[in-house]
Structures are given as C-alpha cells and as structure tokens.
Amino acid sequence: MQASSKTPNDVSYLEYQGKHKGLWKWILSTDHKRIGLLYLYSMMTLFLVGVTLGLAMKFELIAPGKTIMEAKDYNAVFTVHGVIMIFMIVIPGLPAVFGNFMLPIMIGAKDVAFPKLNLLSWWVYIAGAILVISSVLFGDGSPDTGWTFYAPYSFKTGSNMLPAIFGAFVLGFSSILTGLNFIVTIHRMRAPGMTWTKMPLFPWTLYGTAWIQLLATPVVGITLVLVALERIFGIGVFDPALGGDPILYQHLFWIYSHPAVYVMILPAMGAISEIIPTFSQKHIFGYKAIVASTLAIAFVGYFVWGHHMFTSGMSGTAQYTFSILTFLVAIPSAIKVFNWISTMYKGSINLQTPFYWAAGFIFVFMIGGLSGLVVGALATNVYLHDTAFVVAHFHFIVFGGVGFSFFGAIHYWFPKMFGRMYDATWANIGWLIFTTGFLALYSPMFYLGMQGMPRRYYDYLEEFHAANILSTLGSWVMTLGLIIILINLFRSAKSGPIAPKDPWKGKTLEWTVPSPPPLENFDQIPEYHEKDGPYEYQ
Amino acid sequence: MENEKHHIVPYRVYAIVLLVLVVLTFLSIAITDIELGSYTVVGALLLASIKSSLVLTYFMHLKFDQPYIRIMVGFVLAVFIAVVIVTFFDYSFR
Numbered sequence: 320m321q322a323s324s325k326t327p328n329d330v331s332y333l334e335y336q337g338k339h340k341g342l343w344k345w346i347l348s349t350d351h352k353r354i355g356l357l358y359l360y361s362m363m364t365l366f367l368v369g370v371t372l373g374l375a376m377k378f379e380l381i382a383p384g385k386t387i388m389e390a391k392d393y394n395a396v397f398t399v400h401g402v403i404m405i406f407m408i409v410i411p412g413l414p415a416v417f418g419n420f421m422l423p424i425m426i427g428a429k430d431v432a433f434p435k436l437n438l439l440s441w442w443v444y445i446a447g448a449i450l451v452i453s454s455v456l457f458g459d460g461s462p463d464t465g466w467t468f469y470a471p472y473s474f475k476t477g478s479n480m481l482p483a484i485f486g487a488f489v490l491g492f493s494s495i496l497t498g499l500n501f502i503v504t505i506h507r508m509r510a511p512g513m514t515w516t517k518m519p520l521f522p523w524t525l526y527g528t529a530w531i532q533l534l535a536t537p538v539v540g541i542t543l544v545l546v547a548l549e550r551i552f553g554i555g556v557f558d559p560a561l562g563g564d565p566i567l568y569q570h571l572f573w574i575y576s577h578p579a580v581y582v583m584i585l586p587a588m589g590a591i592s593e594i595i596p597t598f599s600q601k602h603i604f605g606y607k608a609i610v611a612s613t614l615a616i617a618f619v620g621y622f623v624w625g626h627h628m629f630t631s632g633m634s635g636t637a638q639y640t641f642s643i644l645t646f647l648v649a650i651p652s653a654i655k656v657f658n659w660i661s662t663m664y665k666g667s668i669n670l671q672t673p674f675y676w677a678a679g680f681i682f683v684f685m686i687g688g689l690s691g692l693v694v695g696a697l698a699t700n701v702y703l704h705d706t707a708f709v710v711a712h713f714h715f716i717v718f719g720g721v722g723f724s725f726f727g728a729i730h731y732w733f734p735k736m737f738g739r740m741y742d743a744t745w746a747n748i749g750w751l752i753f754t755t756g757f758l759a760l761y762s763p764m765f766y767l768g769m770q771g772m773p774r775r776y777y778d779y780l781e782e783f784h785a786a787n788i789l790s791t792l793g794s795w796v797m798t799l800g801l802i803i804i805l806i807n808l809f810r811s812a813k814s815g816p817i818a819p820k821d822p823w824k825g826k827t828l829e830w831t832v833p834s835p836p837p838l839e840n841f842d843q844i845p846e847y848h849e850k851d852g853p854y855e856y857q
Numbered sequence: 858m859e860n861e862k863h864h865i866v867p868y869r870v871y872a873i874v875l876l877v878l879v880v881l882t883f884l885s886i887a888i889t890d891i892e893l894g895s896y897t898v899v900g901a902l903l904l905a906s907i908k909s910s911l912v913l914t915y916f917m918h919l920k921f922d923q924p925y926i927r928i929m930v931g932f933v934l935a936v937f938i939a940v941v942i943v944t945f946f947d948y949s950f951r
C-alpha cells in the first residue's frame with residue numbers, strides 16, 4: 320500500500336468534485352460512500368412504494384368482503400409488495416447501504432477491492448428494479464403469484480410474469496457482485512494489525528452474508544430461468560402434465576430463499592452488535608461466541624429450507640429431518656441474544672435513539688424467533704401454514720428484525736454519513752410511535768392465524784373482523800411514526816447541527832475519521848493497535 | 858503478492874484437458890442411450906463434476922494457487938454435496 324496520496328483529502332466525500340457534474344457525479348461515482356448513499360436513496364424510494372401497497376392491503380382488510388379492490392387486484396398487490404420488499408429492500412438491505420459505506424472504513428481501507436464492480440452492482444440493481452416495475456406498468460395484468468413464484472401457477476397464469484421473473488434474476492446478480500466484492504475486501508484489505516479476531520462484528524456478519532449471497536443466489540437464478548423456459552417453451556421440468564415435478568421448484572426456490580433470510584438478518588445482527596457496546600460503553604460480551612454463531616447460522620441456514628414445504632407433499636423422512644435441522648438454527652441465534660444482554664449488564668447505558676432501536680430489535684426479534692419455532696415444529700406447522708400466523712412471524716422477524724436494525728443503524732451512523740446530528744427528541748418520538756404501530760399491526764395476526772384465518776385472501780369471515788380492525792389501525796400509526804422519522808432525518812441531513820468526529824464515543828475505526836469522511840477515508844492507512852479487539856472500553 | 862511463484866503451464870496440458878472435456882461431453886450424450894433408470898441423473902452429474910473439476914484445476918489455476926483458496930473451494934463443494942444429499946431425503950423416501 321502507498322503511504323500517502325495526492326488526492327485532495329481535505330474535502331469531505333460529499334463536497335468532492337470529480338470528473339463529473341450534477342447527478343452524474345453520483346451515479347457514476349466509484350466511491351464506496353457515495354454508492355452506499357445511492358443505494359440508500361433508491362431503496363427508500365422503493366420502500367415507500369412497498370409501504371403504500373402494504374397500506375392498501377390493510378385497508379382492504381379493514382372489513383370483510385370487497386372494500387377497495389377485487390380479489391385479483393389484491394393478489395397483484397401482495398405479489399408486488401412482496402417482490403419489492405424482499406428482493407429490493409431487505410436482501411440488499413444493510414450490506415448495500417451500511418456495508419458499502421462502513422465496511423472499508425471499519426477495516427481501515429480506502430475503498431472496497433473492486434470499486435467499479437461496486438458501481439456496476441448498483442446499476443444492475445436499478446435495472447432489475449425497473450424490470451420488475453415494468454411488469455406492473457405494461458402487459459396484461461400485474462404478476463399475481465406471490466413473491467415465491469410457485470410452479471405450476473407461475474407458468475400457467477395469464478399475468479405478466481416474465482419481466483418480474485427476469486427482474487428478480489437480474490437483482491440476484493447485483494447481490495452476487497456485492498458479495499464477491501466484500502469477501503475479497505475483507506480478505507485482502509484489512510488494516511495492518513487487524514487480525515481476523517480483531518475485526519469488528521459488523522464486517523464479520525457481512526463476511527458470513529457475502530458467502531451466502533455468492534453460493535445461494537445462483538440457485539434461484541437458474542430456477543427462475545427454468546420457470547421462464549417452462550413458460551416460453553413448455554420444457555416440462557416443473558410441469559406435472561409433462562412429467563415434471565412442481566415440488567422440485569419449491570426445493571430449488573427455498574434452497575436459495577431460506578439462506579436469503581439470513582442474508583437479511585445477519586448484517587442486521589451485526590449492526591446491533593456495534594450499537595450495543597457503544598451505548599453500553601462496555602466491551603462486547605463473548606466476541607468469539609458471536610463470530611462463531613454468525614458462521615454457524617450462515618452454515619446451518621443452508622440445510623433448513625424444507626421447513627417452508629412441510630405441507631407440500633414431500634416425504635416424511637424429509638419432513639422430520641428438516642424440522643430437527645430447523646431447531647438447530649435457533650441455538651446460535653439465542654447465543655447472540657444472550658451476548659447482547661450480557662453486554663448491557665453493568666454497562667453505563669447511554670439512552671439514545673440507536674439504543675432504543677437496538678432494544679426494540681431484541682424484543683421483536685425474540686417474538687419473531689420464538690414464533691419461528693412454533694412454525695418450525697412439524698405438528699404445529701401443519702395447522703398454521705399459510706395462515707396469518709406466518710405473516711405475523713415473518714414481519715416480526717423481517718420487518719421487526721431487519722427494519723429495526725436498519726433504523727438503528729441509520730440513527731447510529733447518520734452523523735458519520737452526513738456530518739450532522741439529528742433532532743433526538745423527534746427521533747425518539749418517531750421510534751415510540753413506530754414501535755406502537757408495529758406491534759398493533761402485526762400482533763393481531765398471530766391470533767388471527769391461530770383462529771384459522773388464511774393468508775393471501777382479500778376477504779375473511781365475520782369472526783375475524785375485530786382483530787383486523789386493530790391491525791389496520793396499527794398500520795396507520797406505524798406509518799405516522801415512519802413519516803416522523805423520515806422527515807426528521809431529511810431535515811437534519813440538510814440543516815442539523817454539525818456532528819463531531821465521535822458523537823457516541825464509539826471505538827471502531829469509523830469514529831477516528833472526520834464526519835463526513837474525506838474521499839479516501841484515511842490520510843494514512845491506520846495501524847491497528849487495540850490490544851484485545853475492537854471494543855476496548857474502560 | 859511478491860513471493861508468489863508464476864507457473865507457466867505448457868500449451869500441451871491445456872490441449873489435453875480440452876480434449877478430455879470434449880470426449881466427456883460426447884460420453885454424456887452417448888450415455889443417454891443406455892437405460893439406467895434413476896441412475897441416469899447420477900451418471901450425468903458424475904460426468905459433469907469430473908468436467909468442472911478439470912476446468913477448476915487447470916483452466917482456473919486451482920492446482921497452482923495457495924492452499925487456502927483450495928480449502929475454500931473444497932468447502933463450497935462440500936456444502937453443495939450436502940445440499941444435494943438433503944434434497945434426496947425427499948426424493949428417495951417419497
């Protein structure tokens with residue numbers, strides 16, 4: 320590595336004038352920090368579309384029978400909502416935004432290993448998003464299969480499936496490129512002295528995640544290609560009428576999509592593992608156990624996909640094998656929870672917005688995780704599969720887990736990213752309203768599912784009415800919280816008070832550089848000296 | 858890095874590998890003429906695995922790389938094999 324460089328490192332990455340002007344300065348930038356913000360803004364936009372669709376569904380369900388849309392429209396709405404939220408928000412999620420922005424800084428590097436490839440993955444992401452959205456705008460009927468594209472319906476339905484399937488395929492490439500980039504970056508570009516066991520935990524989770532992105536995503540890619548070929552040429556891999564096997568589709572889809580839920584949650588856990596020691600001003604409890612459990616989750620997560628298929632008609636042997644394997648993943652997840660709690664124990668807790676989000680994360684993540692065990696058990700699953708219970712489960716885990724962690728991370732790293740502080744009072748009010756709405760929106764679905772209300776229907780029996788009203792009201796409260804949070808952040812990014820280098824007294828490397836960081840992060844690549852690891856608090 | 862050795866592989870080796878790949882391709886077509894029942898898939902996968910390991914070792918230079926890269930590829934292979942085995946918990950017991 321060269322010791323110093325001639326590039327102007329006295330302006331921040333936000334002010335830096337490269338070759339290009341205006342918008343081009345952003346969308347052609349290979350600076351990992353700008354790419355992180357590109358992802359942030361694109362994902363926020365798509366997220367608001369997804370939220371609007373979610374609100375539309377909840378409005379439809381405020382009363383039995385038709386409220387604002389027909390059955391067919393409801394099917395299209397939950398499909399597009401799911402595809403956007405899963406493939407465009409939570410899968411790229413924290414790696415694309417905070418991974419890009421923070422990973423190089425946290426490991427003491429000037430950028431990722433392949434900056435141009437990094438920019439390419441954003442462009443590929445946008446291309447995929449446009450393809451999916453085009454399936455709604457053109458052709459005859461929006462996709463209506465659910466985000467899971469189950470065969471044989473996905474090649475039998477008359478709706479406009481091909482652009483959506485192809486879009487999901489393209490989005491996969493973006494994921495693979497980011498994963499590859501991060502693996503090489505972490506192997507090759509850690510600062511001198513930063514051994515594997517001194518690397519902060521967020522980069523560690525990005526590392527585990529990157530391997531899943533790299534190995535599992537191609538499976539769904541090929542599977543989607545097969546569905547497309549089936550639709551166009553009728554080749555008969557999944558079509559039972561041609562001797563194919565529709566359950567094979569479910570295997571292939573979930574071989575990717577279960578590991579994909581760990582692509583979502585691992586970096587979320589990583590961000591929480593950064594926030595908690597900082598706001599407890601205490602060494603993280605059980606660093607090595609957290610790292611080991613990260614890798615264990617990534618590994619065991621490959622072998623549990625069948626728990627989505629208990630009622631699909633697969634063999635009994637497979638059913639109980641998958642049920643046992645599923646219970647195994649709960650162990651490393653629980654280890655992490657105990658570590659976070661032990662970190663807080665006897666710490667000097669600093670009650671700030673990121674800490675509230677992290678505490679909220681632990682709460683909703685535990686409800687989501689424990690309900691996962693309920694559906695992971697073979698006997699109860701048969702009863703609860705395809706009911707609202709499942710919808711509650713994955714929203715607690717995915718929205719509660721990844722969403723809370725994302726909001727925690729943005730409130731944690733915001734001063735670093737934008738060089739300004741946000742209004743803490745409004746941020747806390749936003750958190751409170753959001754959390755209240757969240758619980759009101761999704762908790763009733765546990766009850767509804769247990770009472771037997773199926774998911775993915777625009778209508779329901781009168782006996783489910785009361786709980787559904789509560790849930791819909793919750794969606795409005797939560798949206799109010801969301802609006803407060805977003806307005807507060809936008810206003811603060813423009814005109815908040817100037818942030819110091821290290822507003823939270825954090826110990827990882829990103830708090831040693833100016834806020835916002837200069838173009839190349841460090842004038843001089845830091846030598847990493849911390850004696851026992853990245854979280855040495857007194 | 859500095860102390861890495863650069864291997865020059867003679868063209869002859871590449872040519873032989875290419876030839877073997879072509880032969881194996883024809884073999885995998887020929888084998889479909891034999892009635893193997895459910896072992897058809899096993900046969901096809903076996904031939905494909907031999908081919909891809911040849912590509913990995915020679916064309917992608919795995920043979921001349923540092924051991925840790927080989928370990929990583931081996932690990933990936935192990936995961937892949939395990940996934941296939943677990944899938945057959947369904948197909949062999951239906």
Ligand code: HEM
Nearest residue numbers: 370373374376397401404409465466717718774775776794
């Ligand atoms: C205001 C925000 C949200 C609301 C009101 C909402 C509401 C809903 C509703 C009502 C359903 C359909 C239930 C049914 O099948 O009948 C649903 C499904 C789903 N949601 Fe959300 N949701 C929101 C946010 C999110 C977020 C942030 C994610 C991802 C992180 C997400 C992922 C999903 C997925 C994957 C499905 C399943 C789609 C399917 O199976 O077809 N949602 N949501």
Ligand SMILES: [Cu+2]
Nearest residue numbers: 577580624627
């Ligand atoms: Cu799963």
